[in-house]
Amino acid sequence: MxxxxxxxxxxxxxxxxxxxxxxxxxxxxxxxxxxxxxxxxxxxxxxxxxxxxxxxxxxxxxxxxxxxxxxxxxxxxxxxxxxxxxxxxxxxxxxxxxxxxxxxxxxxxxxxxxxxxxxxxxxxxxxxxxxxxxxxxxxxxxxxxxxxxxxxxxxxxxxxxxxxxxxxxxxxxxxxxxxxxxxxxxxxxxxxxxxxxxxxxxxxxxxxxxxxxxxxxxxxxxxxxxxxxxxxxxxxxxxxxxxQGGLAAMGQRNHAKAALLYEAIDGSGGYYRNPVDPSARSRMNVPFTLHDGALDAMFVRESETAGLLALKGHKALGGMRASLYNAVPLEAVLALTEFMQDFSRRHG
Ligand SMILES: Cc1ncc(COP(=O)(O)O)c(C=O)c1O
CATH class of the missing domain: 3.40.640.10 (Type I PLP-dependent aspartate aminotransferase-like (Major domain))
Known part of the structure; x- marks a missing residue:
């Protein structure tokens, strides 16, 4: 909220x-x-x-x-x-x-x-x-x-x-x-x-x-x-x-948030992957996997320590999921993408 x-x-x-x-x-x-x-x-x-x-x-x-x-x-x-x-x-x-x-x-x-x-x-x-x-x-x-x-x-x-x-x-x-x-x-x-x-x-x-x-x-x-x-x-x-300017403003903001995260995933050289066809990707919920599932628990632990909460994926799919609901500011998505880059450098 x-x-x-x-x-x-x-x-x-x-x-x-x-x-x-x-x-x-x-x-x-x-x-x-x-x-x-x-x-x-x-x-x-x-x-x-x-x-x-x-x-x-x-x-x-x-x-x-x-x-x-x-x-x-x-x-x-x-x-x-x-x-x-x-x-x-x-x-x-x-x-x-x-x-x-x-x-x-x-x-x-x-x-x-x-x-x-x-x-x-x-x-x-x-x-x-x-x-x-x-x-x-x-x-x-x-x-x-x-x-x-x-x-x-x-x-x-x-x-x-x-x-x-x-x-x-x-x-x-x-x-x-x-x-x-x-x-x-x-x-x-x-x-x-x-x-x-x-x-x-x-x-x-x-x-x-x-x-x-x-x-x-x-x-x-x-x-x-x-x-x-x-x-x-x-x-x-x-x-x-x-x-905030109503739903037109929220729509633009949500588009920018989602674009930032999908760019980070797609630009990671396969370290992170989103399984969804680009034409159907959600602006609100972004599931993604790490290239090695053995790193999942460490990703969740370290992200929580960095103040990035609730990234563990739903039990039906595993992996990670970032939800970008209206209340999530662009800065939070920026912090997540920076964390993801840093994590991939440290655990290449
Ligand atoms: C799209 C969608 N439909 C239905 C539900 C189930 O909602 P509730 O737990 O409020 O019954 C959820 C989960 O929150 C959902 O994301």
């Missing part, structure tokens, strides 16, 4: 907004909290230029819960949906959707070990599908779609957990966008959803109200007690993003 956001939260921790108590101690039905919550939504709408016919929801349960809740709400019983399998998280979305919808895997990068993205022309889409689901950025495999795929009139559903707010986005191209907060929005335990309002009426099967997205929209995401602390921190992050 941006340091200035954390510092502000620290300053306000014991006395938020002149209330004499923490934001976590406010009633979510109180005027102060409701105003703050509405402002957070308004700021997100400004950042993403969200059209009026889209609802914004602040939910719980993470992206994993949405893997099931989206098919429950968007597909009727016996309905089908198209899924694009581009890595670890889309594969999870597919397996969790299967109890609720007939899944058609329209395209898959599995045979390529998810090192490239299946091109749009290869997708076998079903015009009767309830929706098309894809994962614009695969956090573990480090592949990212550059363009929003054209899927015609079928609603496009996107798990943007790891690249939302990383640059400008045309929300009107989507039926539903969802993102766990813990990368570019705020702390874990909060999920932001942007959903075209007509899709809220799709749920026909019996389900508890807590699973029904239309209920959450009708109650301004306060059907039950929301994650007040997460919502507050998300609101501070949205304010920070606006002060």
């Amino acid at each position: 941006p340091q200035s956001v954390l510092e502000r939260a620290q300053r306000e921790l014991l006395d938020w907004n002149g209330s004499g108590a923490s934001v976590m101690e406010q009633s979510h039905r109180g005027k102060r909290f409701i105003e703050m919550a509405a402002q957070a939504e308004a700021d997100l709408r400004t950042l993403l230029a969200i059209p009026a016919d889209y609802a914004v929801l602040f939910l719980q349960g993470g992206a994993t819960q949405q893997f099931a809740q989206i098919p429950m709400n968007l597909a009727g019983e016996g309905g089908s949906a198209d899924y694009v399998d581009s890595g670890h998280w889309s594969a999870k979305a597919i397996s969790e959707a299967a109890p609720y919808v007939r899944v058609n895997v329209a395209a898959s990068g599995r045979a390529d070990d998810y090192r490239r993205l299946p091109s749009r022309d290869s997708w076998q889409l079903d015009p009767q599908a309830a929706y098309v689901h894809y994962t614009p950025n695969e956090t573990i495999h480090g592949v990212e779609f550059r363009e929003i795929p054209d899927v015609g009139a079928v609603p496009l559903v996107a798990d943007m957990s790891s690249n939302i707010l990383s640059g400008p986005l045309d929300v009107s191209r989507f039926g539903l966008i969802y993102a766990g907060a813990q990368k570019n929005i705020g702390p874990s335990g909060l999920l932001v959803m942007i959903i075209r309002r007509d899709l809220l009426q799709r749920a026909t099967r019996p389900m508890a109200r807590i699973f029904r997205l239309a209920e959450h929209a009708a109650h301004d995401s306060m059907l039950n007690t929301p994650n007040t602390w997460g919502w507050y921190l998300a609101g501070l992050t949205f304010q920070w993003l606006l002060a």
